[in-house]
Amino acid sequence: xxxxxxxxxxxxxxxxxxxxxxxxxxxxxxxxxxxxxxxxxxxxxxxxxxxxxxxxxxxxxxxxxxxxxxxxxxxxxxxxxxxxxxxxxxxxxxxxxxxxxxxxxxxxxxxxxxxxxxxxxxxxxxxxxxxxxxxxxxxxxxxxxxxxxxxxxxxxxxxxxxxxxxxxxxxxxxxxxxxxxxx
Numbered sequence: 701x702x703x704x705x706x707x708x709x710x711x712x713x714x715x716x717x718x719x720x721x722x723x724x725x726x727x728x729x730x731x732x733x734x735x736x737x738x739x740x741x742x743x744x745x746x747x748x749x750x751x752x753x754x755x756x757x758x759x760x761x762x763x764x765x766x767x768x769x770x771x772x773x774x775x776x777x778x779x780x781x782x783x784x785x786x787x788x789x790x791x792x793x794x795x796x797x798x799x800x801x802x803x804x805x806x807x808x809x810x811x812x813x814x815x816x817x818x819x820x821x822x823x824x825x826x827x828x829x830x831x832x833x834x835x836x837x838x839x840x841x842x843x844x845x846x847x848x849x850x851x852x853x854x855x856x857x858x859x860x861x862x863x864x865x866x867x868x869x870x871x872x873x874x875x876x877x878x879x880x881x882x883x
Contacts, residue, residue, distance in 0.1 A: 703834040706731075706738045706791065714841055716747045716853040717785035722861040723872050729794070729812065730785050731839050737786055740812055740837055741793040744857060751853035753799050754808055754846050761801070761843070769806045771843045779848035792835055807840040 708714070713732040718725040727747045730739045742750075762771040795815035802809050813836050841849060861870035867878045 703836055705836050705838055706736075707838045708733050708736075708738075709840050711839060711841065711845075713781065713786075714839055714845065714849055715781055715785070716742070716750075716849070716856050718856060718859075719785070719788060721873065722859070723870065725860065727856070728785060728788055728790070729810075729837070730788070731837070732786060737789075738791050738837060739785070739788045740791050740814075742812075743794070744860070746794060746797065747853055748857045750797065750799070750810070751850040751857070754810075755850045757799065757801055757808060758843060758846055758850075769803075769843055772847050775847045775851040776844045779844050781848060781852060791837070802840060805840065805842075807842050808846040810837075810839045810841070812837040 708731045711731050711733045713730070716727060716729055718727050720726050725744070727742045727744055728739045729742055729747070729750075730737070732738075758771050761767075761769050762773065792814035794812045796813045798811045800809040800811075801807075814834075861872060863869070864871050864876060864878055867880050869876075869878075
């Protein structure tokens with residue numbers, strides 16, 4: 701079966717954002733180009749790792765003699781995006797992701813595939829929603845936008861529940877029972 705590819709070559713917007721309260725947030729990678737909008741659900745850890753790995757790629761490129769791709773050291777102010785997510789209609793829940801670099805366009809390439817479940821009675825795997833339709837998201841973003849993306853993603857990931865200084869576990873809004881391990 702052919703794969704339906706949601707491809708964005710020069711998106712107007714690419715961000716990670718959340719819906720819900722800390723402790724019960726759903727993370728989304730949202731991409732928009734014109735009127736086309738795709739939102740895919742991600743785990744918090746996937747979001748954090750994606751930002752970390754994009755920064756690693758950009759730092760390696762910046763270290764190349766002469767910085768031929770003009771990779772910025774920080775986030776260009778004109779690319780900061782602190783707006784909330786657009787209307788979210790989840791396309792799929794992210795499973796495997798890949799990250800790359802396209803030197804011909806000087807863009808970071810993000811690819812995301814849906815989470816699949818193995819069905820022992822079927823040779824094909826099913827997506828979490830039970831469909832067998834194959835989809836993927838491919839996003840190409842220039843280096844400045846990539847820096848802005850990682851900055852925002854780190855802020856979104858870090859905006860969760862505060863950590864208890866005594867036990868190191870998250871403090872819920874409805875209270876916290878601190879269990880300190882005995883020495």
